[in-house]
Amino acid sequence: MAPVHKVAVIQWHIKNLDPEYNHARAISYITAAAADGATLAVLPEYHLCGWAPESPLFASLAAQYQTYLDSYCALAKKLHINIVPGTIIEAHKPQSTTTSSIDSGNDILYNTAYFISSTGQILGQYRKKNIWHPERPHLTSSGTDPHEVIQTDLGKVGMLICWDLAFPEAFRELIAKGAEIVIIPTYWGRLDASPAGLKLNPESERLFLDSTLTSRCFENTCAIIFANAAGPSDTFLGMSRVVLPFIGPVRTMGSEEGYAVAELDMSVLDVAEDNYKVRQDIKSEGWYYTYRHETQNTDRNQNPDRRPVDR
Structure with a gap:
């Protein structure tokens, strides 16, 4: 019988x-979610320092990332809960093999999500690949590094970050490798739409998230755990949720601060695959598409100014 997991999405201003x-708020919410029986807690993107890349403090705080990562590992072990601590901006020294590196002083900045097990071990990490255009002067993409699947006690997990949601190729690469759950920490606001887009529909970004999160579940026979930042509704969306095929949002939040615990019934994924047979088709001989990233890209190396359209 397929398991049912209790998972928590967390959001605040x-x-x-x-x-x-921000770290204190995160600890408080994770602790409360664990007391409510959650076996996984997911935080938003940029949850430690927000988004203020023009400040000199932004890069200097990124150099302290290990302290907070260690703290989350200790908390996961103490509470016996799996944690995806949103994303953490990390400062690293540039290497000659770095793809699309953007200098920030002497360091480059990565936007990284980690999966920490309930024993406090880091089982995997993912650096944001598709970088939203206002972020590109400040952050470094993972470029052609492949998307990887992490074996966890909840099942096979893939991680994406924010604007990655807009690229079905990212999902299909994870699904082709067996991902059952896709976790997406996000810092997605109402004003991410341009003035022209907002004129057409002031709620266009809400529509984007509502429709895309559900469609990705159907077209990939997977579950999605989506954690977004909250705050004043004229700027922030919140909308953190757990989504399944057939059902859509199992539990969803508004723009309020707090957390929500949802039951993630993995048997729904079996029903979806039996119905749509997406994974069966992907694995079939002579399948039309491939889902992988080359570790070396000759065209990119020859023309380093070219970048994928990346959030």
Whole structure:
């Protein structure tokens, strides 16, 4: 019989450049979710420092990422809960093999999501690949590194970050490798739409998330756990949720601060695959498409100014 997991999505109004405040909020919500029986807690993108890349503090705080990562590992072990601590901006020294590196002083900045097990071990990580265009002057993409699947006690997990949601290729690469659950920490706001887009529909970004999160579940026979930042509704969307095929959102939040615990019934994925046979088709001999990234890209190396359209 397929298991049912209790998972928590967490959202709050993240304070820019205040990791101590944000970290304390995260610990409080994770602890409460664990007390409510959650076996996994997922935080939003940029949950430690928010988004303030023009400040000199942004890069200097990114150099302290290991302290917070270690803290989450200890908390996961203490509470016996799996944690995806949203994303953490990390400062690293540039290497000659780095793809599409953007200098930030002497360091480059990666936007990284980690999966921490309930024993406190880091089982895997993912660096954001599809970088939203206002982020590109500040962050470095994982480029042609392949999407990887992580074996966890909840099943096979893939991780994406925010604007990756817009690229079905990212999902299909994960599904082709067996991912059952896709976790997406996000910092997605109402004003991510341009003035022209907002004129056409002031709620266009809400429509984007509502429709795309559900369609990705159907077309990939997978579950999605989506954690977004919250705050004033004229700017922030919240909308953190757990989504399944057939059902759509199992549990969804508004723009309020807090957390929501949802039951993730893995048997729904079996029903979806029996019905749509997406994974069966992908594995069939002579399948029309491939889902992988080359570790070397000759065209990119010859023309380093070319970039994928990346959030």
